[in-house]
Amino acid sequence: MPFTYEYPRAALTVDCVVFGLDVDDLKVLLIQRKLDPHQHQWALPGGFVRVDETLDEAARRELAEESGITDVYLEQLYTFGDLERDPRERVVTVAYYALAKLSDHRIRAATDAERVAWFTLDDLPRLAFDHAKIIERALDRLRGKVRYAPIGFELLPPRFTLTQLQRLYELVLMQPIDKRNFRKKILSMDLLIETDEVEQGVRHRAARLYKFDRKKYEKLTRQGFSFAI
């Protein structure tokens, strides 16, 4: 045990909240812990930060090791430092979050994870540590963000119907949205480009397909535009 310091030091970890958008559901990725504390309990993928890696690197590494997911954009969420959040000792964790399309990712448990699975948010198992609280905060952030930035466009096909876009917002906000208001607002933002195409292979009247005008969005963002639903 060769690492000695003048004052006691907290251990530093990272934890990752990965939201997965399913056809009709918003899920979160959990792993089942192989080791104590909280052995066999479900928890967020995460682990100790190495002294020679950045926080972002640690988050990506732990997520990849424990769940097999390597290509999501993790954004730093918040750092949790309550005194009793880990039964072993003082552990401060830097939490990250991401929103991904569930079907894009194959998951596979390894290292400290016995199992890995997507859970529906309103049917979570009992979680280790303060991970329920971390997920709550990630959801708050996601819902706050979706109101002023078009997060989530990446999760739709390149050409989509307004119904698909509305469903995405309803899933993330977890509440129904009035169709007429939604259409009025989203079209008035002038961020969608109407294409010549309509849906294919549907029984009902085929709906118009739209694509997202990323250039215009970036320009508006620079001007201090706020995307509010």
Added chain:
Amino acid sequence: MPFTYEYPRAALTVDCVVFGLDVDDLKVLLIQRKLDPHQHQWALPGGFVRVDETLDEAARRELAEESGITDVYLEQLYTFGDLERDPRERVVTVAYYALAKLSDHRIRAATDAERVAWFTLDDLPRLAFDHAKIIERALDRLRGKVRYAPIGFELLPPRFTLTQLQRLYELVLMQPIDKRNFRKKILSMDLLIETDEVEQGVRHRAARLYKFDRKKYEKLTRQGFSFAI
């Protein structure tokens, strides 16, 4: 040196970005470092987190010790963990920020701070560590926030003119705002209550005084309202 661990550990610090709103200026609070590294350089108030205090407690304690400021609402900003940000060793810092009315606070340097002072943002001295980067991020957050939440109403007198409110936004956003558009937007949000009173003791035509409808704001926030300027 009695604290020994199996793996090397980063040191954990907190740093505080306190923005002070002056009559006509947005400033930031800096201290001059008494100790190495970066002795005599200007830096953010901050220091090491004790193993028996939360991150929020550490931020409040360090700010009070080094600057004398005790009553601002510090919000966690971001955690900075670049490998080379401190010349001594790996130090991870949890940054906090606050927006305060400059005239409400008396500042007084103590402990590790030789001096403490408010600096205008476009005239900062050379800063220790990555503190210039931390201030940049705090400014981004503040400007993002002011676009969708009425942060800053606490900084105005209980009854204020629309010109005072516009000036507050201009200071925080650091750009002029068109008067007609600002009034139209701010009044259409229906968050201001027009009072029977007008300004006192002014030479020009006395302007109407308004107060902020906090109850309505809280209700709208719960409904997913977004405050966009």
